Amino acid sequence: MTFELADRVQTVPPSGIRRFFEIAEERDEVISLGVGEPDFSTPWAARDAAIASLEQGKTSYTANRGMRELRDAIADYVADRFDLGYDPDEEIIVTAGASEAVDLAFRAFVDPGDTVAIAQPSYISYEPGVIFAGGEPLSVPTREEDEFRLTVDALETAGAADAEMLVLCYPNNPTGAIMREEHLEPIAEFAREHDLIVLADEIYAELTYEGEHTSIATLPGMRERTIVFNGFSKAHAMTGLRLGYALGPADAIGAMNKIHQYTMLSAPTTAQYAALEALDSCDDEVREMIDQYDRRRRFVLSRFREIGMDVFEARGAFYCFPEVPEGFTAEEFAEDVLREQGVAVVPGTVFGAGGDGHLRVSYATGLPELREAMTRIEAFVEEHA
Amino acid sequence: MSEREVLELLRENARYSTADIARMTDLEESEVEAVIGELESAGVVRGYKAVVDWDKLEDETVRAEVELNVELDRETGYGDIAERLARFPQVKALRLVSGDYDFDMEVEGDSIREVSMFVSEKVAPVPEITQTVTHYVMTSYKEQGIELGDGDEDDRLSFSP
Numbered sequence: 001m002t003f004e005l006a007d008r009v010q011t012v013p014p015s016g017i018r019r020f021f022e023i024a025e026e027r028d029e030v031i032s033l034g035v036g037e038p039d040f041s042t043p044w045a046a047r048d049a050a051i052a053s054l055e056q057g058k059t060s061y062t063a064n065r066g067m068r069e070l071r072d073a074i075a076d077y078v079a080d081r082f083d084l085g086y087d088p089d090e091e092i093i094v095t096a097g098a099s100e101a102v103d104l105a106f107r108a109f110v111d112p113g114d115t116v117a118i119a120q121p122s123y124i125s126y127e128p129g130v131i132f133a134g135g136e137p138l139s140v141p142t143r144e145e146d147e148f149r150l151t152v153d154a155l156e157t158a159g160a161a162d163a164e165m166l167v168l169c170y171p172n173n174p175t176g177a178i179m180r181e182e183h184l185e186p187i188a189e190f191a192r193e194h195d196l197i198v199l200a201d202e203i204y205a206e207l208t209y210e211g212e213h214t215s216i217a218t219l220p221g222m223r224e225r226t227i228v229f230n231g232f233s234k235a236h237a238m239t240g241l242r243l244g245y246a247l248g249p250a251d252a253i254g255a256m257n258k259i260h261q262y263t264m265l266s267a268p269t270t271a272q273y274a275a276l277e278a279l280d281s282c283d284d285e286v287r288e289m290i291d292q293y294d295r296r297r298r299f300v301l302s303r304f305r306e307i308g309m310d311v312f313e314a315r316g317a318f319y320c321f322p323e324v325p326e327g328f329t330a331e332e333f334a335e336d337v338l339r340e341q342g343v344a345v346v347p348g349t350v351f352g353a354g355g356d357g358h359l360r361v362s363y364a365t366g367l368p369e370l371r372e373a374m375t376r377i378e379a380f381v382e383e384h385a
Numbered sequence: 386m387s388e389r390e391v392l393e394l395l396r397e398n399a400r401y402s403t404a405d406i407a408r409m410t411d412l413e414e415s416e417v418e419a420v421i422g423e424l425e426s427a428g429v430v431r432g433y434k435a436v437v438d439w440d441k442l443e444d445e446t447v448r449a450e451v452e453l454n455v456e457l458d459r460e461t462g463y464g465d466i467a468e469r470l471a472r473f474p475q476v477k478a479l480r481l482v483s484g485d486y487d488f489d490m491e492v493e494g495d496s497i498r499e500v501s502m503f504v505s506e507k508v509a510p511v512p513e514i515t516q517t518v519t520h521y522v523m524t525s526y527k528e529q530g531i532e533l534g535d536g537d538e539d540d541r542l543s544f545s546p
Binding site: 302 | 393398405407408410539541542543544546
């Protein structure tokens with residue numbers, strides 16, 4: 001017999017990254033700038049705490065919403081770093097990665113036929129998540145002229161006024177764009193005016209260079225309509241430990257917890273112990289990693305400009321988003337530079353509307369590798385220009 | 386604060402090229418040269434040396450950590466004793482420390498015999514020195530912030546979203 005797939009699963013195309021993965025497998029000595037996770041290991045103190053928790057036999061479920069001490073620590077952390085005030089009892093839920101939390105939000109708030117506007121280019125999971133929840137994704141392309149910030153103009157043009165929900169991810173994967181308070185204000189006004197729920201994926205919040213991150217939930221009238229997502233994968237280099245969280249009004253987090261308790265029960269216990277220690281004692285390591293990313297960011301941006309490729313000043317996450325030279329599509333450039341020079345980058349088209357003609361270049365890689373990769377890209381561009 | 390930034394980068398890797406430091410700090414190359422020049426002439430940066438894992442070499446260098454206890458008198462201070470000891474080329478580091486002993490001295494030589502002779506013939510006889518305890522380094526695991534193991538492989542997938 002064959003399994004007949006559910007329509008909502010069948011409609012979602014396979015990930016555009018897959019093909020590149022296969023080319024990379026065939027070739028030796030690939031330097032990958034295609035990675036969406038830190039090259040650092042989790043700070044040792046956090047790993048050590050996880051190991052100690054295992055030694056002590058702390059391997060049972062935790063409370064559905066996560067360990068009380070961890071929720072307290074998260075509440076203190078987001079208050080301190082981002083001026084976000086949430087009650088650890090009712091307004092915070094700890095999840096298996098921020099990804100789980102985003103999925104919970106789609107399932108908790110999207111009815112069949114609801115429209116969910118997604119600022120793009122963006123992380124690739126939002127569209128499928130909306131479809132799996134029975135909703136209809138609506139692309140809202142952002143533009144290089146606006147440094148890939150979301151604008152009200154873009155929202156209006158795309159028809160987002162009729163949507164039920166808006167998803168934004170700043171600092172942005174894949175562009176590295178950030179939105180300052182003055183850029184978020186008109187978006188907040190639009191959301192209030194059209195009564196949109198806002199999902200703010202702020203997983204890269206700590207990785208904001210030149211200034212501090214502003215959460216849209218801190219703007220007037222936004223807390224009540226916003227779910228903020230964050231986690232330990234990026235700034236604390238804990239991707240494989242799978243630990244994230246969502247912040248929102250009590251009834252919204254309660255609804256998400258309802259799904260979470262029937263599906264996940266609780267986030268991985270060992271990871272929760274690691275996270276608790278990470279918040280407790282790893283600020284210096286986090287700061288050091290951020291400083292490293294910032295240096296690499298400036299290095300990579302400088303090198304692209306020297307090579308003669310246009311690139312806007314990305315100030316967040318660990319990506320930059322250069323334009324491919326004339327005569328190439330993003331897909332062609334990414335494929336050829338991988339085959340000929342062994343440098344892996346991701347074509348912007350993978351990340352939805354507005355990504356064409358660009359490459360996502362991750363600088364979550366050591367400087368020696370970055371230097372070599374940029375030399376190879378330079379050779380490739382010189383040969384084909 | 387460009388001085389601090391350049392210094393941090395040099396401490397990370399003294400062999401970064403001026404061009405790379407300029408790229409990482411958004412300074413001009415000439416500015417980086419100037420900053421390094423100032424750091425050197427002000428005596429903040431005293432030198433640049435390789436961090437070596439001696440276990441990887443056949444001709445082994447012997448290293449020892451030597452604890453020194455001293456007795457001061459009216460004419461002789463810690464500085465005087467230190468100055469006298471630091472002049473020996475065998476002494477690679479010398480620090481006044483708190484705790485059970487006074488000086489912490491790093492000594493390098495070609496053999497255990499050579500290091501022992503140096504301590505017994507040159508250091509111990511110094512009149513103010515009352516006691517020496519020599520610890521030979523057997524294996525080094527971390528030097529100047531650099532772990533000397535085989536390191537972790539980058540086992541990340543070459544593409545991830």
